[in-house]
Amino acid sequence: MEVAVKIRKLVKRFGNTVAVDSLDLDINEGEIFGLLGPNGSGKTTTLLIISTVYKPTSGEVYVYGHDVIREGDVVRKYVGIAFQEPKALWVDKPYELLLWHARVVGYSTSEAREVVKNVMEVLGLWEHRNKYFYQLSGGTRKKVEIAKVLIQKPKIAIFDEPTAQVDVISKHALWDAIRELRTQGSTVIIATNDMFEAERMCERIAIIYKGKLKALGTVEELKDSIPEGDIVELMLDGDENTYLRAEDLLKQYGKTVRSNDSLKIFLNKGEERAIEILDLLKSRGFKIRKIMVKEPSLDDVFFYMTGAKLKEG
Amino acid sequence: MNLNTLRALYLLILWDLNKMLRRAVFVAMRVIWFVIQVTVFGLALTAMVRLRGSLPVDVNYYEFYLLGIYTSMLFSISVSRAYDIAEEFEEGIVEYHLSLPISRRVFAVGRTIGGGIASFLFTLPMFAVVLWLLEDVNVEAVIISLSSALLFAMSITGFVLSIVLSLKSGDATDIMFGVLDSLLIRLSTVFYPAVVLSRYAPYLYVALVNPISHIADFLRTLFLFEEYRAIAIASPIAMASYILGLAVGFSSLAMYIVEKKVEGGGWR
Ligand SMILES: Nc1ncnc2c1ncn2[C@@H]1O[C@H](COP(=O)(O)OP(=O)(O)OP(=O)(O)O)[C@@H](O)[C@H]1O
Numbered sequence: 263m264e265v266a267v268k269i270r271k272l273v274k275r276f277g278n279t280v281a282v283d284s285l286d287l288d289i290n291e292g293e294i295f296g297l298l299g300p301n302g303s304g305k306t307t308t309l310l311i312i313s314t315v316y317k318p319t320s321g322e323v324y325v326y327g328h329d330v331i332r333e334g335d336v337v338r339k340y341v342g343i344a345f346q347e348p349k350a351l352w353v354d355k356p357y358e359l360l361l362w363h364a365r366v367v368g369y370s371t372s373e374a375r376e377v378v379k380n381v382m383e384v385l386g387l388w389e390h391r392n393k394y395f396y397q398l399s400g401g402t403r404k405k406v407e408i409a410k411v412l413i414q415k416p417k418i419a420i421f422d423e424p425t426a427q428v429d430v431i432s433k434h435a436l437w438d439a440i441r442e443l444r445t446q447g448s449t450v451i452i453a454t455n456d457m458f459e460a461e462r463m464c465e466r467i468a469i470i471y472k473g474k475l476k477a478l479g480t481v482e483e484l485k486d487s488i489p490e491g492d493i494v495e496l497m498l499d500g501d502e503n504t505y506l507r508a509e510d511l512l513k514q515y516g517k518t519v520r521s522n523d524s525l526k527i528f529l530n531k532g533e534e535r536a537i538e539i540l541d542l543l544k545s546r547g548f549k550i551r552k553i554m555v556k557e558p559s560l561d562d563v564f565f566y567m568t569g570a571k572l573k574e575g
Numbered sequence: 576m577n578l579n580t581l582r583a584l585y586l587l588i589l590w591d592l593n594k595m596l597r598r599a600v601f602v603a604m605r606v607i608w609f610v611i612q613v614t615v616f617g618l619a620l621t622a623m624v625r626l627r628g629s630l631p632v633d634v635n636y637y638e639f640y641l642l643g644i645y646t647s648m649l650f651s652i653s654v655s656r657a658y659d660i661a662e663e664f665e666e667g668i669v670e671y672h673l674s675l676p677i678s679r680r681v682f683a684v685g686r687t688i689g690g691g692i693a694s695f696l697f698t699l700p701m702f703a704v705v706l707w708l709l710e711d712v713n714v715e716a717v718i719i720s721l722s723s724a725l726l727f728a729m730s731i732t733g734f735v736l737s738i739v740l741s742l743k744s745g746d747a748t749d750i751m752f753g754v755l756d757s758l759l760i761r762l763s764t765v766f767y768p769a770v771v772l773s774r775y776a777p778y779l780y781v782a783l784v785n786p787i788s789h790i791a792d793f794l795r796t797l798f799l800f801e802e803y804r805a806i807a808i809a810s811p812i813a814m815a816s817y818i819l820g821l822a823v824g825f826s827s828l829a830m831y832i833v834e835k836k837v838e839g840g841g842w843r
């Protein structure tokens with residue numbers, strides 16, 4: 263497996279702000295990789311350094327082995343980016359803009375017309391092709407920005423919050439188009455703070471916070487990486503006292519949270535433990551109304567990794 | 576230079592030309608203003624200015640004024656690229672451009688040439704008016720003057736590109752180029768020949784190194800050759816070399832700045 267993007271000890275400062283703080287990351291060829299992090303965590307900054315728009319303060323970034331500073335010209339041949347903020351002037355028109363883009367990234371004029379039309383149709387942009395940018399809705403502007411990369415089909419396709427502002431139906435169309443891009447040979451990097459998008463789209467996810475890497479892995483790996491990763495939730499017949507006794511008994515398995523009508527235990531490998539817990543409770547004469555094993559959502563992982571408290575339930 | 580480089584250059588030039596086309600109304604207004612200037616004001620001024628006696632040769636002030644005012648237009652319009660580039664930076668277009676598969680050198684040269692051509696084309700209608708008012712002119716002079724006007728527009732664009740991308744501030748850009756525009760035109764031979772300026776020494780020295788003086792006097796020498804040669808700020812060859820040197824110098828500066836210094840961000 264070849265490494266498409268290699269990031270080592272990357273630091274980017276803007277004045278006193280440390281936007282990226284000693285980041286190490288490998289993005290493999292052919293994967294859909296997610297950069298997940300709250301606002302201001304350094305996602306955009308990292309992506310702009312990969313695309314040679316920003317220069318690192320220190321550290322190194324290589325795209326297929328080419329240094330983003332010394333070999334920027336080579337790197338730009340590999341990378342295409344759809345910016346978080348659509349890049350256009352108010353008086354630009356989508357079709358003209360995309361046609362120019364298509365030609366700059368290497369299509370002949372006639373090929374450009376064809377590919378631009380195709381992509382615009384897929385994204386439902388064709389009817390808006392000759393409107394001024396200021397006449398377009400936020401979501402439509404965003405789609406024009408995405409269209410640039412879909413047209414370009416770069417080896418490394420970067421999308422900075424691709425579906426922010428985009429409606430649900432369009433979201434699915436965009437996701438499909440991005441997956442199709444990967445099928446055609448692109449490595450895809452998506453920055454997002456939408457858990458659903460990350461979970462649906464990304465094979466591996468890096469959670470970054472304040473410019474630092476907090477966790478890295480598949481969605482499953484991330485969820486398992488939280489100590490007390492699963493949640494076993496119990497409902498018992500009985501009063502408060504019953505729950506108190508149960509809690510005493512089950513403390514050994516992990517952190518417990520008791521409410522009036524349920525008991526939650528935060529633990530790892532919940533499916534296996536649930537059976538043990540069930541047996542133990544039965545052997546002590548508890549009457550079990552309901553037992554559930556819940557996975558923490560990516561939300562929980564996100565909150566956990568970025569320092570916020572793990573939510574209860 | 577390979578085919579891809581030429582293609583990229585061509586597309587960057589196209590970018591600037593498209594920009595200019597969108598300003599058709601603005602162009603038309605500037606041309607109308609120019610026509611008013613060279614007819615009403617120019618004639619009035621000519622009636623007031625008496626060059627005879629103060630000059631060793633007999634120069635028609637009106638013709639002198641025509642080429643001066645054309646030069647000042649060429650300069651102002653080239654400088655106004657600064658505001659376009661600043662706007663592009665503010666809207667993040669520069670970041671988009673920096674991410675495209677184009678080398679930084681080609682980007683710098685392409686924008687310099689593109690901006691130069693756009694500004695030059697902008698002034699073509701004015702140039703036509705000047706030729707019409709000058710009446711009989713020779714073809715050689717027209718060709719050489721057009722080429723030097725284009726070169727001049729490119730050097731100013733190269734300069735402006737370098738400065739705007741280094742300043743990274745809309746306000747600083749406005750102030751800097753507003754001042755530069757009005758100051759440099761006044762401290763040049765646009766309105767008065769160098770010999771008249773020689774009464775005010777500091778004024779003269781600035782005018783002598785001022786690129787605007789060189790292009791204005793070069794155009795005058797081309798069209799009013801015999802009469803004007805004696806009072807131009809330098810010999811035709813010297814002025815032509817100055818204009819060429821400026822174009823090479825400022826495009827190199829633009830290349831250096833874009834390649835080594837420019838990065839996205841830090842504007843707002
Ligand atoms: N051009 C800039 N100049 C100064 N500070 C900047 C610049 N760009 C980013 N920053 C700062 O760097 C930090 C990281 O910003 P960045 O845009 O990379 O975050 P992000 O993860 O993309 O956030 P979001 O989810 O809001 O898009 C922030 O504190 C931001 O204010």
Ligand SMILES: [Mg+2]
Nearest residue numbers: 305306307346
């Ligand atoms: Mg961002």
